[in-house]
Amino acid sequence: MNEQATATVCDRCATVPVSHLSLDVPVGGWEMFLSEQGIDVMSDDLGRPSIARSVVGAMVREHASQQKLQTERAALRAAEQAEAERLVPVPAGMPARDGLSAIETLMTSDDYQSPRDEFGNPRVDWLADELEKGAAARAEEQALAKERAAARMLDDLG
Numbered sequence: 001m002n003e004q005a006t007a008t009v010c011d012r013c014a015t016v017p018v019s020h021l022s023l024d025v026p027v028g029g030w031e032m033f034l035s036e037q038g039i040d041v042m043s044d045d046l047g048r049p050s051i052a053r054s055v056v057g058a059m060v061r062e063h064a065s066q067q068k069l070q071t072e073r074a075a076l077r078a079a080e081q082a083e084a085e086r087l088v089p090v091p092a093g094m095p096a097r098d099g100l101s102a103i104e105t106l107m108t109s110d111d112y113q114s115p116r117d118e119f120g121n122p123r124v125d126w127l128a129d130e131l132e133k134g135a136a137a138r139a140e141e142q143a144l145a146k147e148r149a150a151a152r153m154l155d156d157l158g
Contacts, residue, residue: 015042015044015050015051015052015053016050016051016052016053016056017044017048017049017050018030018031018034018041018048018049018050018051031049034051039051039055040052
């Protein structure tokens with residue numbers, strides 16, 4: 001069942017036109033390439049330059065193996081590049097100085113700016129501000145309550 005049947009090839013089919021080679025193996029300048037490789041180019045029954053089928057088969061198989069090898073090499077390069085990128089050390093900031101803590105080392109650098117220099121003198125008494133706002137709101141409510149009480153007294157008197 002698994003035997004491969006080989007078809008007999010007639011004399012006319014024993015050659016393949018050179019122009020058909022670009023369908024299976026895309027390379028330009030076939031006639032010059034074939035002559036450089038020492039492959040005989042003959043004319044078929046229509047007068048077209050042709051080569052033997054066995055040579056075409058060998059060339060197609062070689063092209064397929066080269067494509068496979070290029071794909072494998074590309075995959076290997078991609079894997080090596082991914083591994084190299086994974087192994088690149090992460091930059092570690094400022095080097096430590098002996099006997100100093102991290103913040104002390106930072107403060108000794110030439111371009112260090114304290115938060116006060118960088119952002120100005122921030123107010124740290126925000127709680128006092130909030131308490132003042134609350135006292136002002138209570139005073140306003142008390143003033144309104146006194147006005148209402150005074151208005152009620154005038155209404156009662158008059």
